[in-house]
Amino acid sequence: MELLERLFVNIAGLARTLMAGWSLPNSIIELVVLILGIIAIIGLIIVDAIILVWLERKIAGFIQERPGPNRLGPAGVFQTIADTFKLLGKEDVIPRSADRWVFRLAPPLVFVPAIMLYAVIPFGKDMVPVDLNVGLFYCFSIASLGTMSFLMAGWGSHNKYSLLGGMRTVAQMISYEIPLLLSVLGVVMIVGSLNLSDIVAAQKNVWFIIIQPVAFIIYLIAATAELNRGPFDLPEGEQELVAGVYTEFSGMRWALFFLAEYTNMVATAAIAVTLFFGGWHGPWLPSWMWFFLKVYLIIFFFMVIKWTYPRIRVDHLMHFGWKFLIPLSLANLLLTGVGIEIYRFMRG
Amino acid sequence: MTQFAIDNSWLIPFMPALAFIMIVFFLRKAPQASALFSIACIFTSFVLALGVVGGILANPTTTEHSVTWFSMPGVSLEMGTLIDPISGMMVFVVTLIALLVQIYSIGYMENDPGYSTYFAYQSLFAMSMLGLVVSNNFLQMFVFWELVGLCSYLLIGFWFYKHSAREAAKKAFITNRVGDFGFLLGILFLQILFGTLNFTDLADIIPTYTNIGLLTVVALLVFAGPIGKSGQFPLHVWLPDAMEGPTPVSALIHAATMVVAGVYLIARAFFLFVAVPNALMVIAYVGGFTAFFAATIAITQNDIKRILAYSTLSQLGYMVMALGVGGLTASMFHLMTHAFFKALLFLGAGSVIHALHNKQDIWEMGGLAPKMPVTTKTFVIAALALAGIFPLAGFWSKDEILLAALSNGYTGLYLIGTFVAFLTAFYMFRLVFVAFYGEPNPENHPHESPKVMTVPLIVLACLSVVGGLVGMPWLKTNFGSYIYFGEAHHGYSLSIMLTSTLVALAGIYLAYLMYYKKTISAEAIAHRFQPIYKLLYNKYYIDEIYQWFINRVVDGAGRVAYWVDLYVVDGVVNGLANGTKWGGYLVRYLQTGQTQHYGMVLIAAVVVIVILLGLIDPSMGIFAGGGAK
Amino acid sequence: MSVSTIVFWIIAAVVLGSAISVVTAQNLVHAALFMVLTFFGVSGLYVLLEADFLAVVQILIYVGAIAVLIVFGVMLTQRKGMEETNVSSSHKWVTGILVTILMVGFAYAVTRTPWQVSDHAAPESTVGLIGELMLTRFVIPFEIVGILLLVAVLGAIILTKGARRLP
């Protein structure tokens, strides 16, 4: 058990000692370890995405009372891999009137911030790639970068559906970023730190979902909207906009968008776990296992929501965000402040 | 209690101020409540005033409290209260009369649409008058002086829907401006010459001041205030017209209190006038002339309130004359007694007018005595008091004035005063006989006024009877032991008393013969002295002279100024404007409307300035400042 | 040549290059995107200056909000093609000369001034310090900035939506 617990930490330590044996300078050792970590994370993301796509299709099938993918491998587990190869082999089409550079840059620029999110998440005990003291804030600022990329994708395609989809994405993401941030502030107020490791450490005894249930619900709704998923997937609403920003993208470029969505979903779930579910805290199992267990639970929840709820209308979406979620999160913030004061007063 | 009242004398004006604020902001919609609140407040002030009087009688000293209002280098102004026997007496008189008049007003102003407003004004007036009385310096006094002027304006024009009321209010205000302007100039002179406006300080400084010529000018400028406010010749014209206001207002403001503010001011600043004998002489003669002048007009008037108004002018002339001849005690004493019986006369007149539904011509009255017994009795008492019949209030105070005039060597003024006493008795009893005992007018259905109006009359009648006794020269500590300038004196002269009583009785008898017995025909006398009668009846044509002056001289000057303004001033202004316009035509080509051009000019200017600054001190330039720690 | 020095030069090149591209790019959308790159570079400068919080704020607000707003504005105000949408005025040469002179002046001023440089180390974490300063010493400016933002947002809404006339 101890071995499992320290598995990744020990691997990193091993790499360090190995390189120290080659008498490399310290900064380069750290750089190499960081690069190794990044590679590990990207690998993790890709594997994750493959599993998640399969899972999503299975869940969708289950909810719609059909088997879902079931031909390749047991219960269709290899279906996604086959799909990946199909996408890699497809022709790369760029529309003639598209703004070439913007069109080409958009998919990677959606994907890169999604990966960057993982840099500060504590996956397990002593398993945080970069222990940034403004970690939480960093997460949200990186997440907000996605807006720009979607706008670029919508604009670069030179297609009215794409542009409309892009604009909707941006409007939705900017609107829901505010309740997202405000809901998280309650936790920050209690912990008194923006460092994600500190936040996890503060939940050693009690998870913040118990102290901040309203904040968690707001976070979940706003995060779903940020991901353009579930009932909030208007930007790509097929019935209205063909496929929104994704209309003109094909092959690997489209796959990157897809990958980014799943990467973002995992990251969002990971932050939710870190903030509200005690991060990697848990008995018996190794910490990173607990972490992934919780993350998958939340992802499962996201998927169930997506396939059970109908799409919301665009004006309702905006009204809900501005007129309900923001006031609610502000009220939550106020209550949290009052609660903290009362707690301090009681403790003297 | 007494000590509390003296130490907190600011409360006395504060209570009516509170009433004013409460009525204006909260009680406008509740007429009865505003009346009651106003009366309650003035009653509180009255109680405090009683406390003050009690304290003064026990220990006649001066109590002064002041705070700094604001101070600048060179000028320091203060606000404060000054309680001494004079102001104590005034506070008592003002609160008493105001209280009675307000009670009376409940009946008199009944059903008037401006009931609340009326009581608000009454409270404002009481506040201003009391503030004036307790002031300890000229500036504060001037502020309240102007405030009472404002209240007078508001109350004269209370029935502003009447054209004559509006005109009268304007006339009062404008006429007072003339006097107040002089007063303000006098105050400024005092501040410049002595650096303080405090009465006590000035009383110490002024006797040592040697430039008598300048001081005379100052004293006469200050005297301009009383000329306007106390209706002395030639600024008396507003007071008879002020009778357009409600009668209780006439009683309170234009007979008993506000108009004596001028007399009070002279008394307050008596140290100033005593220092310059010439000014004192001017005051004496102005007062004496006014007394005579107004009394002669009063003989011929037909409007009940106008007769009383001219009588007021005449009595004010008496008071001013008394001051002028150096009789501060006499003047203050007459002020007090006059307040009682003149307020009573006006309230009685108001009762009559109320009963006759706003009829004011005495010839249309007649035969009121049996119908209105209380009003008639109190009115006759007041008339006797005014005429100076022993032992009523007016007798004592008038005798004291005459004594002061004679003993200080003003024989001429003494003779005038005695003659005026005769005229006073005559016109008062002309009024009494015509209005109360004349032929009843069949149009009238007079009835006695309600209790709320008659009770104040009775109270004032009692005061008119006994009010003079406090000044009996035989008393060991009489009025003069408290209020005096220099030292108290207890002189009296039986011959003067007898003369004045006989003269008054003669006046009454003449009126009796002319208007009751009709053995002497008034018409015949009027016909025989036609020019004099017309002159008197038209008030010496003073109003017409003023009108001519304004029409011809002021308007003519105005026309000249208008021409200058039109062609010279406007020419210069238009020329400048045209020049600017043509300049603008040229310069507007610089204004392209392009913000960027403006921005460029801005940046270019910055660049030039930076380069210039660098050139001025090229060794280090402006760039050395960056190293600040 | 330490790592941070190299990083500084790279970032400086990125910032200046993209800033110049903002001015020279013919397509307004490209200009706006270059501006985003500039903002990124500036954020990198903040990291170098050990102002991590400010760097994150820079990205969150400038890239996440201001740049998006500007791109939105571009997209809402362009009807035809995007070529030649970012042209300079006729007075660009005058402006160029003026700006060059100003730059020379700045350079002169900066190099001539003897700065009193302190050798203290920057604090480990700035967030707490910033928060404390904002709510103590600079609480009034903080409130005023809040009011200003509110007013600006209201003003922007009223300007674009149009104020409803009172009956």
Add this chain to the structure above:
Amino acid sequence: MIITLNHYLLLAAMLFCIGLYAALAKKNAISILMGIELMLNACIINLVAFNRFMAPDMVVGHVFGIFVIALAAAEVAVGLALVLTVYRDLLSVNIDDFNWLKW
């Protein structure tokens, strides 16, 4: 070679001048707004650089940087709203057409 305060200041000055050029010489109103943003960024660089090199213990420069960022946000919101409003009337964002102030 050590990076000193002067490097940052000169970099900021250059950025400022580029922004100033954009603000003064561009025809498109939105370009002008972008130029202003560049200038504001240059200012913040200055603030932070001064803070880092001259008084690193206090974070006053950071605080003011945040204030400037907030100001920039307000400025862009109002500025864009103005541009859009004008655009609705004129169907143009060319600053040369904005000459209502002209006589």
